[in-house]
Amino acid sequence: MIAAPAPTPKAVMAALERIADPEIPAVSIVELGMIGDVDVRPDRIHVELVPTFVGCPAVDMIRASIEDRLSAFCCRVDVDVSYATPWSSDRITPAGRVKLRRSGFAAPPPVREGRALPMLDAASVPCPYCGSHRTRLESVFGPTQCRSVRYCADCRQPFEAFKPV
Amino acid sequence: MTGAVLALDPRLRTALAELVLTMADDEFVSGFTDSEWTGIAPILEEDVAMSSISQDELGHAKALFELLATVLDDGRDADALAYDRQPDEYRHARLLDHARGDWADTIARRFLYEIADEARLASIGTGYPPLANLVEKLRREERYHRMHATVWIDRLANGGAEPRRRLEAALAALSVDAATVFTPLAGEADLLEAGVVTRSLAAAEAAWRGDLTSILVPLGLRVPPAAAEPPVDGRSNHSEAFRWLWGEFTTVRRLDPTAVW
Numbered sequence: 001m002i003a004a005p006a007p008t009p010k011a012v013m014a015a016l017e018r019i020a021d022p023e024i025p026a027v028s029i030v031e032l033g034m035i036g037d038v039d040v041r042p043d044r045i046h047v048e049l050v051p052t053f054v055g056c057p058a059v060d061m062i063r064a065s066i067e068d069r070l071s072a073f074c075c076r077v078d079v080d081v082s083y084a085t086p087w088s089s090d091r092i093t094p095a096g097r098v099k100l101r102r103s104g105f106a107a108p109p110p111v112r113e114g115r116a117l118p119m120l121d122a123a124s125v126p127c128p129y130c131g132s133h134r135t136r137l138e139s140v141f142g143p144t145q146c147r148s149v150r151y152c153a154d155c156r157q158p159f160e161a162f163k164p165v
Numbered sequence: 166m167t168g169a170v171l172a173l174d175p176r177l178r179t180a181l182a183e184l185v186l187t188m189a190d191d192e193f194v195s196g197f198t199d200s201e202w203t204g205i206a207p208i209l210e211e212d213v214a215m216s217s218i219s220q221d222e223l224g225h226a227k228a229l230f231e232l233l234a235t236v237l238d239d240g241r242d243a244d245a246l247a248y249d250r251q252p253d254e255y256r257h258a259r260l261l262d263h264a265r266g267d268w269a270d271t272i273a274r275r276f277l278y279e280i281a282d283e284a285r286l287a288s289i290g291t292g293y294p295p296l297a298n299l300v301e302k303l304r305r306e307e308r309y310h311r312m313h314a315t316v317w318i319d320r321l322a323n324g325g326a327e328p329r330r331r332l333e334a335a336l337a338a339l340s341v342d343a344a345t346v347f348t349p350l351a352g353e354a355d356l357l358e359a360g361v362v363t364r365s366l367a368a369a370e371a372a373w374r375g376d377l378t379s380i381l382v383p384l385g386l387r388v389p390p391a392a393a394e395p396p397v398d399g400r401s402n403h404s405e406a407f408r409w410l411w412g413e414f415t416t417v418r419r420l421d422p423t424a425v426w
Contacts, residue, residue: 054302055224083228083295086302139210140309141217145224165305 007073009040015072016047019065022058023144026103029062033091036082044076050087053145053165089146089164101128106135106150106161125161127152135159169295170235177359180352181293182236183256184361186246187400188285189229190257191346193247194407195278196222197414201265215271218310225303232295248418252411256400258345264406266335269321269328273335276314277377277389281346283311284373285366292360315380322384333386340389344370348399367395 005011016038017030029035036048047066051059063079070077089108092100097107106125127135132154139149140163147160173181200219206212230243241249260278265271286307289300321332347370356362364372370391377388417424 053221053224053306054228054299055221057220057224083298083302086298086305088305139213140313141210141214143213145217145221145306163309165309 005073007040007042007045007070007075009038012038012040012045012070012073015069016066019062019069022061022065024100024103024105027096027099029066031093031096031099033087033093033096034062036085042075044078045070045073046078046080048082048084049079050083050085050091051081052087052089054083056145087165089162092162100162104128104159105147106159108162108164111164125150127155127157128159129157130155169293170238173236173293176352177355177361178236180350180355181296181361182233183350183352184356185229185233185236185296187256187258187348187350189226189233189246190255190400191261191278191282192222192229193226194255194257194261194410195275196220196226197410198261198263198265199271199275202271207268214313218313221306221310225306228299228303232299235295244418248415249422252403252408253401255403255407255411257407258348259342259396259399259402259404260339260345262342262404262407263339264409267331269331269335270338272314272317272321273332273339275310276318277336277339277343278346279307279311279314280376280380281344281373282307284369284376285346287372288362288364288366288369290360290363292356292362296361318380318386319384322386336381336386336389340387342399343389344373344392345396345399347373347395348397349395 013030016035017028019029021027021029021032021034032052034050034052036050037046038048039046047070049059049063049066059081063081066079067077088111090111092107100107106128109124124133125135126133130152132152134153135150136153137148138151138158142149142160146163146165148163149158150161151158170178196219199215199222202215203212203219206215226247227243230246233246234242237246258278260274260281263270263274266274283304286300286304289297291297318332321328323329347366349366350356353362353366357365374388374391381388
């Protein structure tokens with residue numbers, strides 16, 4: 001019998017980094033900024049899960065994936081959905097942004113205070129296909145809670161963009 | 166039970182539960198009413214928008230019911246709180262008691278509610294950290310809803326004779342119930358003292374009225390007049406329209422209480 005791997009913080013983070021987001025499998029839940037504090041002890045691993053949107057229907061699936069993946073480390077796994085640190089689209093990592101673009105999703109512009117529309121309509125949302133900045137907002141609301149729909153005037157391609165929140 | 170709940174004295178706990186219940190029921194009923202547009206909204210983008218907004222509101226309701234379950238600690242989980250009550254036991258504002266109606270009715274109702282919800286969320290202090298944390302997150306999402314409603318008020322007001330007439334009629338029909346989100350709560354003084362809220366419902370209502378004025382008056386639209394007295398039954402005495410909606414949203418739960426989504 002092979003002994004279960006020791007739950008070191010590094011090994012646990014590596015395991016979390018391999019969990020894909022159920023809606024955009026090209027990026028991991030770590031790259032999307034959905035993992036908060038991770039507390040690793042010999043007999044217990046505690047993970048703070050930070051949902052992108054409060055009503056995100058994928059949260060239960062992600063929680064189950066974390067429990068399943070970390071159960072390889074032998075001990076008790078607790079996953080707490082937490083709002084102590086509210087998720088913001090600024091939490092998406094640089095590597096996550098690159099992977100989003102490669103999958104056809106524009107990364108969100110930085111979150112600023114004030115009204116949402118200027119932020120959403122920022123000219124700084126380049127087309128993930130051709131890189132053009134001549135893109136416009138088509139619909140604030142998209143196929144999932146975290147996405148908007150934009151259109152590129154150069155390659156004439158509609159694309160999805162993460163909402164800045 | 167979590168440490169935060171244990172630290173509450175019984176009177177404050179009752180007041181907190183009352184506040185969270187009203188917030189949860191408002192989001193819940195609003196989400197279900199607006200989900201009625203899925204598949205039949207006037208244009209495709211609005212079908213997506215209404216479905217997305219409803220999904221947000223029902224998600225907010227779920228998070229608030231989960232919080233409420235820890236405050237009440239009476240064995241009921243979020244689903245039991247959401248679905249196992251009789252129509253008379255719901256505490257949503259009467260503003261949200263209206264049937265879906267036409268597009269102008271929906272936009273008028275959503276607009277009055279979203280601006281009121283923001284005034285309420287802006288009143289939540291740090292006195293009960295689990296609520297304060299959740300509210301900070303909710304506010305980041307709600308601003309998209311507020312923007313959506315406000316853009317549509319402008320569009321209908323400037324969209325020609327018929328859209329404007331319908332919008333004016335919808336605002337007039339809702340005006341008597343418009344302020345019911347701010348119906349006084351029995352435990353309000355306790356919430357204020359503990360810093361769970363930082364201003365009274367009356368103060369939040371005044372802020373709401375200011376926001377409405379700044380948007381409606383430039384469009385030549387009438388702000389719903391303030392009532393002489395705050396409504397005492399603004400969260401009870403529900404309509405036939407709500408009883409119908411209740412029958413719809415509890416169907417699965419009544420058929421099979423153990424059903425899993």
